[in-house]
Amino acid sequence: MDIIEAPFEVSSQTSAQGAIVSISGDLDLVTITPLGERIKEAAGQSAGGFTLDLQGVEYIDSAGLALLVKTHKRLETGGRSVTIVVRPGSQPDRVLTLGRFGSLLNLSHESAAGVA
Amino acid sequence: MKPSRLSAFPLVAGALCTLLGLTVLIGWYTRNLVLIHIVPSFVGMAYNTALGFLLGGVSLAAAALGQRRVSLLATLFAVVIGLPTLAEYFTGLDFRLDEMLMSAYTRAGVTQMGRMAFDTALCFTLLGLACLRLNLPEGRGGRSLTVGMLGALIAGLGTIALFGYVTGITAAYAWGQLTRMAVHTASGFILMGLGSVALAWTEEREEPKGETKAGAPRWLAGLVGIAAATATLCLWQALIVQEQAQTVFMARIAARAGVETQELPQTAGLLTDGSLAAGLLLAALLAGAVWLAQTARRQSAALGRARDELETRVQKRTAELAEANRALRDVLLSVTDGKLRLCDTPEQLPPALGPQHVPIPLSRQDVKTLRHHVRQVACEAGLGKDRSGDLETAVGEAGMNAVMHGLDGVGAVYASDHGTVQVWVTDQGGGINMEHLPRATLERGYTTSGTLGHGFWLMLNTVDRVWLLTGATGTTVVLEQDPIAPTPAWLRSVAA
Numbered sequence: 001m002d003i004i005e006a007p008f009e010v011s012s013q014t015s016a017q018g019a020i021v022s023i024s025g026d027l028d029l030v031t032i033t034p035l036g037e038r039i040k041e042a043a044g045q046s047a048g049g050f051t052l053d054l055q056g057v058e059y060i061d062s063a064g065l066a067l068l069v070k071t072h073k074r075l076e077t078g079g080r081s082v083t084i085v086v087r088p089g090s091q092p093d094r095v096l097t098l099g100r101f102g103s104l105l106n107l108s109h110e111s112a113a114g115v116a
Numbered sequence: 117m118k119p120s121r122l123s124a125f126p127l128v129a130g131a132l133c134t135l136l137g138l139t140v141l142i143g144w145y146t147r148n149l150v151l152i153h154i155v156p157s158f159v160g161m162a163y164n165t166a167l168g169f170l171l172g173g174v175s176l177a178a179a180a181l182g183q184r185r186v187s188l189l190a191t192l193f194a195v196v197i198g199l200p201t202l203a204e205y206f207t208g209l210d211f212r213l214d215e216m217l218m219s220a221y222t223r224a225g226v227t228q229m230g231r232m233a234f235d236t237a238l239c240f241t242l243l244g245l246a247c248l249r250l251n252l253p254e255g256r257g258g259r260s261l262t263v264g265m266l267g268a269l270i271a272g273l274g275t276i277a278l279f280g281y282v283t284g285i286t287a288a289y290a291w292g293q294l295t296r297m298a299v300h301t302a303s304g305f306i307l308m309g310l311g312s313v314a315l316a317w318t319e320e321r322e323e324p325k326g327e328t329k330a331g332a333p334r335w336l337a338g339l340v341g342i343a344a345a346t347a348t349l350c351l352w353q354a355l356i357v358q359e360q361a362q363t364v365f366m367a368r369i370a371a372r373a374g375v376e377t378q379e380l381p382q383t384a385g386l387l388t389d390g391s392l393a394a395g396l397l398l399a400a401l402l403a404g405a406v407w408l409a410q411t412a413r414r415q416s417a418a419l420g421r422a423r424d425e426l427e428t429r430v431q432k433r434t435a436e437l438a439e440a441n442r443a444l445r446d447v448l449l450s451v452t453d454g455k456l457r458l459c460d461t462p463e464q465l466p467p468a469l470g471p472q473h474v475p476i477p478l479s480r481q482d483v484k485t486l487r488h489h490v491r492q493v494a495c496e497a498g499l500g501k502d503r504s505g506d507l508e509t510a511v512g513e514a515g516m517n518a519v520m521h522g523l524d525g526v527g528a529v530y531a532s533d534h535g536t537v538q539v540w541v542t543d544q545g546g547g548i549n550m551e552h553l554p555r556a557t558l559e560r561g562y563t564t565s566g567t568l569g570h571g572f573w574l575m576l577n578t579v580d581r582v583w584l585l586t587g588a589t590g591t592t593v594v595l596e597q598d599p600i601a602p603t604p605a606w607l608r609s610v611a612a
Contacts, residue, residue, distance in 0.1 A: 029516050030480050059487070061512045062570040091505045098577055099560075099570065 006058055010035055012042040019046035024056025027064035027092070039071055043080075050075050051083045060092040065099070072105050083108050123180070123318045129311025130177030136304045137169030144218055152222060154299055158281070161298040162232040163218040164197050168240050169304050175247045176311050184251045191247035197232075198240030205234050233297040235273050239305045242266045246312050261335040264316035268339045271309025272346035277302035280354070313339065336410060341403025348395025355388040437550070444550075448557060452576055454605040456557060459585040465594055466583055468540075469532040478525035478541070483515035486527040490539055497531045498599050506578035507597040511539050513571040514593045518543040522591055535599040540592065547586040557584070 008025030019042045023035060043050060052068065054060070060068075072082045085108045086093040096107060140161045143151025152160040175190035200211050214220070220230030232240075246266035249259055277297040297305075320333035333339075438460065445458040459465055473493065476486045490511045494504035511527070518525030522543025530538040548556055555562040556572060563569030575582055575595065580602055583594040 026484060028484065028512065029519070030484070059508065059512065061509070061516060062574060063516065065570060091509065094502065094505060095509060095574070099574075 006056065010038045012038060014042050014046040016047055018049035018051065019043065020051040020053055022053040022056065025058065027054070027057050027060040029061065029063045032063050032067045036067055043075060049081050049083065051085060053085045054092050055085055055087040057090070057092050060095055065095070068105060082106060085110065126180035126311040126315040127177050129307045129314070130173045130175070130180060133169045133173030133176065133304050133308050136300060137166045137173060140166035140300070141170060147221065149222060159296040159298050160222050161301050162214070162230060162236070163220065164214065165232040165236050165298070165301055167217070168194050168197055172240070172243050172308055176308060176315070179247065179250050180315055187247060188251040191244055191251070194240045194247065195244030198237050198244055201232055201237035202241055204231070205237065233301070235277065236297050236301055239270045239273050242270050243308060243312070250315065258335070260316040260320040260333060261338065264313050264333065264335055264339050265342050267309045267312025267316060268343045269309070269346050270305050270312065272343045274302045274305030274309060276347055276351065278306060332410065334410070337403045337407035340406045341399050344399030344402050345396055348392060348399055352388060352392040352395065355391060359388060444554060448554070451558060455576055455580065455582055457581070457583045459583055462585060465585055465592060466538070466596070469530040469536060469538040473529045475526050475528040478515050478518050478527055480519055483512060483519060486515050487512050490529055490537065493529045493531050494537045494597070497535045497537050499535065499537060499597060503597055503599070507537060507539070507595065510575040510579045510595050511541070513574050514541040514595060517571050518591070521545055537597050539595045542590060542592045544590040547588055547591050553586070
């Protein structure tokens with residue numbers, strides 16, 4: 001089997017109403033540092049809801065989970081709601097479900113709506 | 117010398133001295149001059165000396181047999197006869213002790229009728245002191261030290277006197293113009309002195325608990341030094357006498373030749389004084405060398421004991437840890453439904469399944485390479501998407517642990533013919549502290565490095581079996597995933 005590796009990419013849309021950060025590739029020990037900076041940047045440039053779109057993420061490890069939890073706590077403390085969108089049946093969906101992160105994080109299988 | 121032989125020697129020496137004294141006493145009573153003089157030209161053994169040997173021998177033998185009271189009584193005579201005789205020599209008084217029990221009828225070599233030699237009186241005094249100390253409580257004075265050194269002095273004086281008989285140096289057994297020590301008296305004191313040393317040595321070797329110490333006593337250096345110094349002093353005294361005789365002889369010749377004594381060369385004193393200084397220096401050096409050797413040996417022995425104790429403690433601690441690990445292993449196996457197997461040795465790890473794929477050295481970037489390789493092998497082995505993804509999740513955590521906490525991590529992948537995929541992740545780090553191990557493996561969120569602490573929790577919740585071998589030289593984690601989730605152990609035991 002040939003493994004098609006999706007490159008790690010981050011894109012963000014920010015407005016006064018909120019921000020959507022879309023990620024593709026693997027969310028692991030190597031990629032959490034640049035992703036963390038992009039999240040901080042997007043959060044700083046926006047207000048309101050904050051969405052992390054992980055539908056393009058193929059793999060997440062415990063370092064990636066730690067980043068999600070920290071982001072959630074930081075923004076929630078600042079009064080912002082955080083939504084994490086995962087693709088059903090993907091490895092991130094399986095790991096988040098296995099770890100019952102749904103009770104802590106606002107998980108969604110719905111595609112994120114654009115930010116006007 | 118073996119301990120049994122060493123402890124028997126004082127008894128034998130005491131018995132022989134008793135026999136010597138008894139024999140000479142018989143000689144005195146039967147007027148047998150051979151028994152008193154051995155050789156007619158030699159000085160005879162005084163009656164009091166013979167009596168001293170009889171009682172001194174009994175004292176030594178009794179002390180060797182542990183009969184302290186008998187030993188003490190027999191010793192009293194040695195002190196009673198030795199000390200006043202010494203006083204007679206020093207003061208010139210006559211306490212009339214010499215012929216108190218037997219009227220002397222032989223004068224050969226005896227300057228004072230019936231009186232024992234000066235050095236004989238000195239030896240009896242020393243012997244008396246040794247036996248007195250031997251029969252007093254241990255105290256702080258070091259009983260064996262005192263007895264050993266006094267014994268060495270006695271044996272040294274006897275040796276010098278006997279040496280004089282062997283070589284013909286009269287001055288060695290005749291101090292100045294004083295009465296000379298008899299040849300059998302000298303032999304008797306050698307025996308008596310060595311017997312006292314052996315007795316002290318035996319006592320030093322016996323621990324209070326009845327155990328026997330190996331090696332020489334602590335006072336060996338003092339013993340050697342005193343013995344050497346005694347010999348030096350005796351020879352020095354003999355040299356002085358010899359010189360005096362030569363001076364007298366030369367003065368006579370000078371008188372015959374009509375030469376003034378003052379005109380003769382005065383070089384004699386230099387040799388004797390030089391011999392004394394060199395001898396005493398040598399004795400001090402010898403004692404110092406023995407002391408240094410003994411100190412080094414004691415320290416070496418102490419180090420050896422410390423090493424043995426340390427080894428014993430390490431063995432005991434290792435056994436305790438092994439026992440604790442066994443209990444921990446059982447607990448970990450139970451609470452993880454038979455998934456987590458803690459290993460003490462590499463032999464407890466599972467056999468490799470099939471041929472090994474190319475091992476992958478692990479770095480932050482190469483954990484991903486290992487994951488992708490595992491995904492490919494799992495696909496080829498026939499694992500479904502979820503089970504393959506779960507194995508990849510576990511491998512990612514094991515690989516990340518090896519990179520974050522270990523050193524020189526390596527990942528290797530195997531697959532069996534039945535489709536089971538096995539992944540080995542090893543590192544050369546310091547291992548997981550056993551104190552943290554139960555929480556690190558079982559408790560979700562437990563971390564000592566500020567991470568989320570989900571690594572082991574994820575491994576245990578995504579694969580079928582996990583082996584863990586960790587120690588000071590590194591950690592090995594083996595992960596196994598079957599094509600189909602195995603039936604839990606508890607369910608296998610339920611009858612259909």
